[in-house]
Amino acid sequence: MPELPEVETVRQSLQQKLAGLKFTGAQILMPKVIQTPDPDEFKETITDKKITKVTRRGKYLLIYLNGGFTLVVHLRMTGTLVYGDKDDLVTKHTHVILSLDNGCHLRFADVRQFGRMWLVPATSLSDLPGYKDLGVEPLGEMFTRDYMKKELRRRHARIKPLLLDQTFIAGLGNIYADEALHRAKINPERLATTLTPREIALLYHAIQDVLREGIENRGTTVRDFIDGDGRAGSYQELLRVYSREGEPCSCCGKEITRKKVGGRSSYYCPACQKA
DNA sequence: ATGACGTCCTGCCTGC
DNA sequence: TGCAGGCAGGACGTCA
Incomplete structure (x- = not known):
């Protein structure tokens, strides 16, 4: 996607x-x-x-x-x-x-x-419906740790569905949201309001890191994605959790789990990302 | 304000 | 082997 x-x-x-x-x-x-x-x-x-x-x-x-x-x-x-x-x-x-x-x-x-x-x-x-309500660009200067902190405090929602909400951050989808949560060691079902300042900082940097790496690798091709020249991306080789159900976590070796959160598949490590 | 759910749509996967 | 049925999933609209 x-x-x-x-x-x-x-x-x-x-x-x-x-x-x-x-x-x-x-x-x-x-x-x-x-x-x-x-x-x-x-x-x-x-x-x-x-x-x-x-x-x-x-x-x-x-x-x-x-x-x-x-x-x-x-x-x-x-x-x-x-x-x-x-x-x-x-x-x-x-x-x-x-x-x-x-x-x-x-x-x-x-x-x-x-x-x-x-x-x-x-x-x-x-x-355009949807366009006018877009949230900040996660790689832009408006996306600050302070913005994260304020929004997370304001929104009473689980962190995974919140990351997918385009009015919060514009551009995150299921793949990069799962990858960012794994890097920050945050369970997708955690309530946004319960994240500690340290977790918020980790997540803030994780979001930017996975997006930058995704761009450097010219995107993720799980099934269909091709760029404007018809070429596939290569970031799928570097994904740590997404579409890796049953594989060992690159961090601790425990099996990656898949669970529906807010109606969407979420891939995470139950050991590294405790509820 | 949030969440749950239906809608759109086709290809793939599973189970019989 | 073939077919039926379920599922995936981004965004939006509706309803509670």
Whole structure:
């Protein structure tokens, strides 16, 4: 699942390929993928627009166009956004094909059809549901130990579901939340309000460490993830708990356990991360 | 304010 | 071997 490091990896690859190119048209094979505007207006608006830069906010990818428009993409679970040759094979999961003025294509594909796109004026980004309420960027300067401390005190929730709450920290998902909790030796079911100052500090650094390492390794490919060039990531080899149920903990040797917390699978070491 | 749950959707895995 | 059914899961909406 694309989380912050995966979306950042896509951003980096696309920024390199797309900056300066112009869209020459759009083929919309699965209309529901585009939330706004309707297909005809989408095609009309995107045609002849030049790409100025590719940025990221949380798990949202932002492709800025001249004329004040932004193409916003959320990959959700299995979405991919890949730059490639116009003659590349179109699979049954390809939903949107954007043509570029160098003869190449930018294609959005998604097996589970959860991913979404929006084409909006850059000034209207805050109108997108979910986007306007995003919390801090965990690798930005607004994310401080003090912010962590205040938010954890304020929110009466278990720590794992809280880490997945995008209005708290933008960009964490199931994989990196589990990895951060393991490094900080915190059980996913602990109430946020019960974390000690030392645990909060450990978690704060663990979150930044796992995200940075994820980006350095160009993301985690558990099943589907590929970047803007179609390449898989390699951070899955360095995961300590996620998808490692039954394997020995790298820290103490005890078996990694899986348990549902807040409706989501949580992988943790019952010895290192005591309740 | 929080949490539980349904919804979206397909491929994979398990069990018979 | 083949089929049915359950499950995974990010975000959002609804309800308690």
